[in-house]
Amino acid sequence: DADVTQTPRNRITKTGKRIMLECSQTKGHDRMYWYRQDPGLGLRLIYYSFDVKDINKGEISDGYSVSRQAQAKFSLSLESAIPNQTALYFCATRGLASTDTQYFGPGTRLTVL
């Protein structure tokens, strides 16, 4: 089984709808991240969390909210989706060691019409 899972993998929705993207991990990591990726813009950080009580905004948090329900679960919500939120969304986790890399989920492709 994959260490980091995301649901759904693909979603098409309409402008104004509320959408939740879910992420679960079995790596036992405290740190979790949400990124979006757009062609030509690379990976941009939306929100990150160091534990269930520590949630921080990234560089592009406007229009998004998150919930850290447990160490293993980190959800991203779009309260009222708009077309420019069409993107590939990745969840990632990371351990505490200095050499620890980030482990990415498989991604969610979101299209807002």
Place this chain on the structure above:
Amino acid sequence: GQNIDQPTEMTATEGAIVQINCTYQTSGFNGLFWYQQHAGEAPTFLSYNVLDGLEEKGRFSSFLSRSKGYSYLLLKELQMKDSASYLCAVRVKNRDDKIIFGKGTRLHILP
């Protein structure tokens, strides 16, 4: 501010060697990662450098010069499956221990 630069696209031939460069200017430096990302898939870890010098891992090697703010990823004996984007990412030395990603270099391999 944080800035990471790498070429947008590169093309190389199967069996050849290619070097992908990355330069960075960040407020504090605590290591540099390289990731491989195939189209539509998640990035996967390739290498990590924190000290100056070359790290070799099979066909892939990564080099770091902290004084120059420069790294490169060297891919040898290129295979068609190496067609992918390669992301340079810097671990920034601050409270949040963030990893900042470059925009990636899309590598095309020709037969």
